Amino acid sequence: MEHALGVDVGGTKVATALVATDGTVAGGVKERRHGARDRDELVEAIALSVRKARATAPGPVVGVGLACAGTVDRDTGTVVVSPNLPLKDDPLAALVEHEVGLPVVLDNDVNAALTAEARLGAARGVRNGVMITLGTGVGGALLIEGKIHRGAHGCAGEIGHMIVDAHGDPCRCGGKGCLEAYVAAPGFERIGFRTVGLFERGAFTGELIGRLAEEGSAAAMQSLETIGWWLGVGISNVVSLLDPEVVIVGGGLGNLGELLLGPARRVVRRHPLPPARDRVRVEQAELGTAAGAIGAGLVAWEQRGADAG
Amino acid sequence: MEHALGVDVGGTKVATALVATDGTVAGGVKERRHGARDRDELVEAIALSVRKARATAPGPVVGVGLACAGTVDRDTGTVVVSPNLPLKDDPLAALVEHEVGLPVVLDNDVNAALTAEARLGAARGVRNGVMITLGTGVGGALLIEGKIHRGAHGCAGEIGHMIVDAHGDPCRCGGKGCLEAYVAAPGFERIGFRTVGLFERGAFTGELIGRLAEEGSAAAMQSLETIGWWLGVGISNVVSLLDPEVVIVGGGLGNLGELLLGPARRVVRRHPLPPARDRVRVEQAELGTAAGAIGAGLVAWEQRGADAG
Numbered sequence: 001m002e003h004a005l006g007v008d009v010g011g012t013k014v015a016t017a018l019v020a021t022d023g024t025v026a027g028g029v030k031e032r033r034h035g036a037r038d039r040d041e042l043v044e045a046i047a048l049s050v051r052k053a054r055a056t057a058p059g060p061v062v063g064v065g066l067a068c069a070g071t072v073d074r075d076t077g078t079v080v081v082s083p084n085l086p087l088k089d090d091p092l093a094a095l096v097e098h099e100v101g102l103p104v105v106l107d108n109d110v111n112a113a114l115t116a117e118a119r120l121g122a123a124r125g126v127r128n129g130v131m132i133t134l135g136t137g138v139g140g141a142l143l144i145e146g147k148i149h150r151g152a153h154g155c156a157g158e159i160g161h162m163i164v165d166a167h168g169d170p171c172r173c174g175g176k177g178c179l180e181a182y183v184a185a186p187g188f189e190r191i192g193f194r195t196v197g198l199f200e201r202g203a204f205t206g207e208l209i210g211r212l213a214e215e216g217s218a219a220a221m222q223s224l225e226t227i228g229w230w231l232g233v234g235i236s237n238v239v240s241l242l243d244p245e246v247v248i249v250g251g252g253l254g255n256l257g258e259l260l261l262g263p264a265r266r267v268v269r270r271h272p273l274p275p276a277r278d279r280v281r282v283e284q285a286e287l288g289t290a291a292g293a294i295g296a297g298l299v300a301w302e303q304r305g306a307d308a309g
Numbered sequence: 310m311e312h313a314l315g316v317d318v319g320g321t322k323v324a325t326a327l328v329a330t331d332g333t334v335a336g337g338v339k340e341r342r343h344g345a346r347d348r349d350e351l352v353e354a355i356a357l358s359v360r361k362a363r364a365t366a367p368g369p370v371v372g373v374g375l376a377c378a379g380t381v382d383r384d385t386g387t388v389v390v391s392p393n394l395p396l397k398d399d400p401l402a403a404l405v406e407h408e409v410g411l412p413v414v415l416d417n418d419v420n421a422a423l424t425a426e427a428r429l430g431a432a433r434g435v436r437n438g439v440m441i442t443l444g445t446g447v448g449g450a451l452l453i454e455g456k457i458h459r460g461a462h463g464c465a466g467e468i469g470h471m472i473v474d475a476h477g478d479p480c481r482c483g484g485k486g487c488l489e490a491y492v493a494a495p496g497f498e499r500i501g502f503r504t505v506g507l508f509e510r511g512a513f514t515g516e517l518i519g520r521l522a523e524e525g526s527a528a529a530m531q532s533l534e535t536i537g538w539w540l541g542v543g544i545s546n547v548v549s550l551l552d553p554e555v556v557i558v559g560g561g562l563g564n565l566g567e568l569l570l571g572p573a574r575r576v577v578r579r580h581p582l583p584p585a586r587d588r589v590r591v592e593q594a595e596l597g598t599a600a601g602a603i604g605a606g607l608v609a610w611e612q613r614g615a616d617a618g
Contacts, residue, residue, distance in 0.1 A: 071582065080584065128461045142550070144453055151552025152437045155585035158549040163542050163580070165486075166474045175580050177474075233472050240467040241451070241550060243460025271472070271484050273380065275389065276464035 001026075001059040004304070005050060005102075006297025008067045008109060011084030014045055016053040017290065018061070019297025023120045026058055029290040038086050039095075047099035054100075063103040065300030066092060067112035067292045069139065073154045077106045080154065083137060105303040110139035110157060111148045112295030113287070117248055118143055119298055121286035128244040131285065132159050132235070133251030134260075137172075138180040142242065160184065164233045179237075182230035188223075188253065191230075195223040206253040213259055221259075228260040232267025239272040239280050250285030257284045310335075310368045313613070314359060314411075315606025317376045317418060320393030323354055325362040326599065327370070328606025332429045335367055338599040347395050348404075356408035363409075372412040374609030375401060376421035376601045378448065382463045386415045389463065392446060414612040419448035419466060420457045421604030422596070426557055427452055428607055430595035437553045440594070441468050441544070442560030443569075446481075447489040451551065469493065473542045488546075491539035497532075497562065504532040515562040522568050530568075537569040541576025548581040548589050559594030566593045 003018040003026055013033055018026040030053060034045035046066070054061050070082030077093025079085065097104040107115075114123065114131040123129040127146045133139035138160025142149040149156050160180035161173055168177030169190065181187055188206050212220035235247050247268075249261060265282050272280075287294060312327040312335055322342055327335040339362060343354035355375070363370050379391030386402025388394065406413040416424075423432065423440040432438040436455045442448035447469025451458040458465050469489035470482055477486030478499065490496055497515050521529035544556050556577075558570060574591050581589075596603060 071584070081582075140550075144458060145456075147454075149453060149551070151585065152554045153552055153584050153588055155552040155582060156550065158552075158582055158585075161549045161580070161582055162471075162546040163473055164475050166477075166539075166542050168475075173582065230475075233475050237471040237546065238550065240470045241449070241465065241547065242458070243462055243464040243467075245461045271470070273390075273464060273467055273470055273482065275380070275462050276460065276467075279462055 002062050003057055003059065004297045004300035005053055005061050005064045006067070006112070006293040006295065006300065007046060007049060007064060008112070008292030008296060009042070009046060009085065010069070014049040015289070015293040016049050017293035017297050018053060018057050019294055019301070021301050023294070023298060025294055027056055029293050036086065039090055042086060043092070043095045043099060046096050050096070050100045050102070061102060063105065063300040063304055064096065064100065065112070065296035065298070065303070066096060066104060066106045067109040067296040067299070068092070068106065069109050071155050072106050072108050074105070074107055074150060077104065079106070103304070103307075105300055107296065107299045108141065108154070108157070109292045110141040111150065112299055113250060113285070113291035114141035114143055114248070114295070115148060115298045116287050116291040116295035117250075117285055120294070121291065122248045122283045123246055126245050128242065129246045129248065130238050130242060130244045131248045131250060134183055134249065134253035135251040136185050138184050139251065144242070159234060159238060162234060162237055164230065164237065179230065179234040183227055183234065185253065187230070188227060191226050192223045195219065195226055206256060210256050210259065224256065224259045225263045228263025229267055231260055232264035232271075235264055235268050235282060236271040236277075239268060239276050243276045244280060246281040246283055248283055248285050250288075250291065254285060311371050312366055312368065313606045313609035314362055314370050314373045315376070315421070315602040315604065315609065316355060316358060316373060317421070317601030317605060318351070318355060318394065319378070323358040324598070324602040325358050326602035326606050327362060327366050328603055328610070330610050332603070332607060334603055336365055338602050345395065348399055351395060352401070352404045352408060355405050359405070359409045359411070370411060372414065372609040372613055373405065373409065374421070374605035374607070374612070375405060375413060375415045376418040376605040376608070377401070377415065378418050380464050381415050381417050383414070383416055383459060386413065388415070412613070414609050416605065416608045417450065417463075417466070418601045419450040420459065421608055422559060422594070422600035423450035423452055423557070423604070424457060424607050425596050425600040425604035426559075426594055429603070430600065431557045431592045432555055435554050437551065438555045438557065439547050439551060439553045440557045440559060443492055443540075443558065443562035444560040445494050447493050448560065453551070468543060468547060471543060471546055473539065473546065488539065488543040492536055492543065494562065496539070497536060500535050501532045504528065504535055515565060519565050519568065533565065533568045534572045537572025538576055540569055541573035541580075544573055544577050544591060545580040545586075548577060548585050552585045553589060555590040555592055557592055557594050559597075559600065563594060
């Protein structure tokens with residue numbers, strides 16, 4: 001049986017998945033840590049993971065899909081800029097292809113995750129959907145009329161840098177009031193610190209807040225209410241602009257699930273114009289951290305189909 | 310020579326254009342005032358305009374395209390809700406079809422205008438573009454991979470209700486800090502009043518501000534700088550999410566042109582992530598108020614092609 005090899009390239013880990021054309025994953029998603037400090041070390045780490053995974057494949061491997069955070073040019077296989085990889089305008093697909101001798105296609109990691117969710121997860125059967133990932137930063141991807149929309153320059157889906165509070169909190173991009181300043185890790189810390197006032201600044205992580213909320217801390221719940229409210233503002237903007245069937249929330253902090261999605265939905269039901277606000281679903285992602293590698297495998301299959309004509 | 314009849318249905322006027330399949334308009338765009346207070350009077354006014362226009366056609370009229378402000382369901386030809394027409398969940402296409410005996414297709418007015426700009430105006434040759442119209446309210450339309458994107462429920466493109474200042478000025482939708490609160494007529498009035506302080510509240514219209522700016526009024530320029538800054542914030546959000554090639558600004562207040570677009574571009578060049586912010590063009594619409602009727606005619610041609618194919 002043939003598989004495509006999906007590879008999710010992170011700053012400290014490479015995850016791989018052998019994905020059949022129907023989306024079945026052979027042997028689960030495997031992770032390997034790496035300590036790559038430059039481009040060549042990263043290419044070597046990816047090539048090593050590809051070889052290891054290929055050795056365990058139950059049949060031929062037809063191609064490789066790479067998923068990376070950042071702006072990527074899928075057509076040329078280039079990582080334009082990445083927040084967590086030592087790459088800038090580097091032709092990553094060609095470099096890995098040279099090492100492993102298989103066709104390699106490159107995509108943004110959230111595009112890959114949404115591809116997987118649309119095939120196997122929370123966006124099954126959907127033609128118009130949006131994915132938002134909450135973690136160190138905010139990622140986004142758009143499914144429009146059944147296709148991932150990459151934009152004119154590979155930059156579409158930068159939901160985190162939509163301005164929701166033009167005179168508001170600083171964002172690491174240098175701007176003010178970006179959604180990312182409220183609903184990614186630094187926002188959790190800042191809002192938790194402001195709301196709760198019980199913690200040292202910097203100690204208020206998503207993990208801690210989730211645990212406190214589960215233990216019934218009213219202050220933690222109040223912080224999540226505020227963060228979820230901002231998430232709802234961001235989702236409302238996406239709904240006003242795109243009118244999707246579903247918005248899926250994933251990423252590490254997305255695991256807080258209903259603690260964030262409940263307050264977010266209350267904003268979404270009130271703000272965009274009807275009927276969009278009444279009909280859009282706001283759901284947690286289903287595939288978790290495996291979505292990137294599985295989606296990368298699906299993207300490799302798509303590319304193979306396109307190449308075959 | 311065959312023509313489709315494009316009809317732009319406004320709250321006080323009906324504009325018609327006889328549009329050939331190549332976009333040529335026979336005899337210019339004609340406007341007729343109407344005083345329709347309910348659905349039946351409006352259908353009658355539209356039917357009258359259709360008959361008058363048809364009588365002047367140099368050959369057969371193959372179909373009618375209607376463009377209306379508001380949320381429309383193109384598939385069923387229904388006006389779901391409109392800010393300026395006495396319609397709610399009314400099957401306008403079928404009602405007009407019954408009166409005029411021609412196939413009728415219905416679309417949102419900004420979708421029609423962008424269709425025209427993409428064929429004949431400021432978005433010629435563009436596959437990914439966005440149109441924003443500034444007037445009593447803010448309208449929007451999205452061209453994605455060469456097609457108008459209407460969304461899952463016909464609501465896509467509500468750029469005016471993106472929240473840009475979550476604790477900001479009230480919007481007529483009941484929300485706070487919508488883009489529309491800053492860059493449509495009430496925002497002009499409010500910002501002009503705040504900035505300039507010389508006028509009676511309510512006297513500070515787009516027309517007046519444009520005239521004052523042309524006469525060299527520093528206060529008027531300062532108001533436009535502020536309004537243009539907010540427009541830049543809104544355009545930045547659209548660019549972050551969709552990464553288009555061009556954003557076109559039209560509508561009555563869009564006629565202020567560079568007085569607004571200059572300040573807006575300065576925000577856009579700084580805010581969304583590169584390379585999108587460096588490459589997107591921000592341009593004034595080219596077809597003016599004729600775009601709706603001409604685009605409605607093009608939509609009728611599109612529909613005829615789809616029905617035939």
